Amino acid sequence: MSATISALPASPAKKRAQRRRIVGSGFWYIAVILVSISTVLPLVWTLSTSFKTESEALSGALNLLPRNPTVDNYAALFADGTFARYLVNSFILAIGGTITNVFFGSLAGYALAKLRFPGQGSVFATFLASMMVPAIVTMIPTFLVLRYLPLVGGNDLFGQGGVGMINSYAAVLVPFAAGAFAVFFMKQFFESLPDEIGDAARIDGASEFRIFLSIYFPLSTAGAAVLAVLTFQAGWNSFLWPLIALNNPDMYTVQVGLSAFINEYQTDYGPLMAGTIVSSLPALLVFIVAQKYIVQNFTGSAVK
Structure with missing residues (x-):
């Protein structure tokens, strides 16, 4: 009897509630990821720029990693x-x-x-x-x-x-x-x-x-x-x-x-x-x- 009850399909209301939970969880995951990226990206960009040459830093290129890493900026500092x-x-x-x-x-x-x-x-x-x-x-x-x-x-x-x-x-x-x-x-x-x-x-x-x-x-x-x-x-x-x-x-x-x-x-x-x-x-x-x-x-x- 218990096996028969467990095999019954879920009601439409439960399916809708489950879909809402999945959509809600997905929305919060996406929001957390976007906020994390917006918080971490400036820090990563600052660290990357500190190892770039002057010409590369002023070029305006959107490369996250420096082409020719250098520690000259820290030496000059x-x-x-x-x-x-x-x-x-x-x-x-x-x-x-x-x-x-x-x-x-x-x-x-x-x-x-x-x-x-x-x-x-x-x-x-x-x-x-x-x-x-x-x-x-x-x-x-x-x-x-x-x-x-x-x-x-x-x-x-x-x-x-x-x-x-x-x-x-x-x-x-x-x-x-x-x-x-x-x-x-x-x-x-x-x-x-x-x-x-x-x-x-x-x-x-x-x-x-x-x-x-x-x-x-x-x-x-x-x-x-x-x-x-x-x-x-x-x-x-x-x-x-x-x-x-x-x-x-x-x-x-x-x-x-x-x-x-x-x-x-x-x-x-x-x-x-x-x-x-x-x-x-x-x-x-x-x-x-x-x-x-x-x-x-x-x-x-x-x-x-």
Whole structure:
């Protein structure tokens, strides 16, 4: 009897539903393929152009693979040491910005999540409100404040003889030392940790900073790692603010330095593409190294 029932043909409604599922799946597969191609193709084209000769890069030919591969563009990129200096500047600013943003953002997030003080809600609301203001709106006021703010230690220590903090590493690091997003992100993470741990440490006589540094901050490794990756990528890829705050070529970052290959009369596509590939590697490596912490953060959030 069961064999007879299984041998019966499917009803027209089931056939139509099956066809709709097949068509729908096919549509999504095609959409995913097209989006993947549109995302990957520019990256492949950039990598290919970095190995092309100048004449081939300017020929306008649509060949994806270079006819005569060459590493001359990479050699020209590092020939005079200027681009290497840009890399050093970018590493100093990206790493320094990551350390300050993660530490001070975590410190402020801990205070807003675990401490009770007058005006706590207003302070947090101010941080949230600042996230709604476009960064370009605050650039001019920030520039004027840094211009008249004296640099401790003198410009010879952190910069190249600018006015106030302008044209120094501090001009890029100080305004973003504790970003509103970092405070909000870490506050939400600290709120997920039990208060009883801190209460037990206070009974034992630990100070608030000791509780933060020795107990809560180590427990927030996953969240801090995600914030560090996001901060490093944002700092490494930053262009507009370093262009405004750093006016000495010796202080330029990679992203600002790449614009030197584009001038009024021509564009050096080969070195420009080679520099783009080189400048993409650090952010990619940081993401690969920290991806387990990112997965751990999202997994832990899902379980909670």
